[in-house]
Amino acid sequence: MYHKVSLDALDKLQKQKHKLVGGTKFSIGNIQIDVEGKDGLGGLIEEWFGQWALHERLAISNPKKVGNSQSFPDYFVGNNQEGLLEIKSFDVAASANFDIANFESYCDSLSKNPERIDSDYLIFGYKLSGSRLTIEEIWLKKIWEITCPSERWPLKTQTKRNVIYNIRPAAWYSKNARYHIFTSKDEFVEALYATQKEYLGIKESNEEITYYKSLKNNG
C-alpha cells in the first residue's frame, strides 16, 4: 500500500531514532541563542528530511528544487517520481494539530490529480525539552488513517466562524480517541465530499447575505 521507498525511509529512520537529537541555533553578530520555540519547526523538519534522504541515497526528490512551485507533494518518491510523500510533524507532549491540507484546495485538486489520494504521509512526533529536540515516534500513514469525523462535519476540519480552513488530524495514536479514524479510502472520500456539499450550501447562503448587505451599504 505504501511506496517501497517510503517504507525504506521509515525503516531507516526507526533504526536511527535514538540518534535523532538536535535543535535550532540562531545568531546575529556575536550573540547566539538556542531556540526553544516551536514556530516554524514543521518546515525545518520537512527541509531536514530532504537532506537526510539525500545522505541516505534514497530515491526521494524535492519538487521545489526542480523548479515546480506546486503546493504538493512535499517530496516525490521512486526512481520515476511516481509516488507522493508529505512530511508532517507535531509535539508528542500535545495532540497532533498539523494541517493535513487546505480543505477547498484538497477538494479541488482531487478531481484534477486523483493520485493525490494515495500520497504517503511520514509523520514525526517530536519532543522539545528546552532547546533540545528529539524524535520520539515516526509513522507512515495514508490520509484515511489519520482523519476522522467530528461533531460539526463528516470530516474533521479546522473551522472558524463557520469558515472551513484545513483538514485536521484524528488522534490515530491514542486508544481513548472520541472519534475513530476512517476504515477505508472510500469512507474518507465520502466524508470529504459530504462535508464539501454541506459547507457549500451554507457558504452560498452567507454569500447571498453579504451580497445583499453590500447592495444596501453601497446604495
Add this chain to the structure above:
Amino acid sequence: MYHKVSLDALDKLQKQKHKLVGGTKFSIGNIQIDVEGKDGLGGLIEEWFGQWALHERLAISNPKKVGNSQSFPDYFVGNNQEGLLEIKSFDVAASANFDIANFESYCDSLSKNPERIDSDYLIFGYKLSGSRLTIEEIWLKKIWEITCPSERWPLKTQTKRNVIYNIRPAAWYSKNARYHIFTSKDEFVEALYATQKEYLGIKESNEEITYYKSLKNNG
C-alpha cells in the same frame, strides 16, 4: 517621546549594524541545514534582542522570564520597568507586513492599560540572501508613526471575509506610499475607534443573521 533606554538601544544597534550578520542552523542527528525560510524569524529576532540587550547591559527585561504570561509588551524598559517596548521585523526586499497587534485585543487593552498607546516599537528591516541574514535598517517608532488609514477602514487592518484580524503597518519608510501615516497620537486613536464602531455594527448584523440561521437549522 521615546524612552531613553529605547533610544540607547537604537543608537548601539545602529553603530553595530555592519556587524549584525547571522542566520539559523537546524540539525537532527548528523545532518545540519542552513535555514533559508523566513517562518518564525520574527520570533527569533525578538528573542535574540533580549540576549543582545542583556549583553549590552541595557535596562531591558523580558516579562515572560519573570512569570508574566501577558501578551504585551515584548520587553519592559527602564530601571523601574516603566516603559513598554515591542520588537517587530520584516524583510526589506518586501513590504512591512508584520502584525502590530490583534485588533480587538488592542481596542480592549487600551481601556484597561492606556499606557500601551505610548509603547515604543523597535523595528528591524532584515535581508535574507540564501541563509545569510543581515540587518539592513533599524527604526524606533510610536504606533501612530507606523499606521495609516486604508480604503476599507479608517485604520489599516488585515481583514479576511469581513473579519478584522490584526492592525497592519503603513509603508512609513516609502516616499511613494498611497496612504500617509497619522500625524498624531490623537489621529490614530480616532481612527482606531472609528474602525471599531463601524466594524462592531457590521459584526452585530452578521451575528443576528447567524443566530436566525441557527434557529432555522435547529428547528
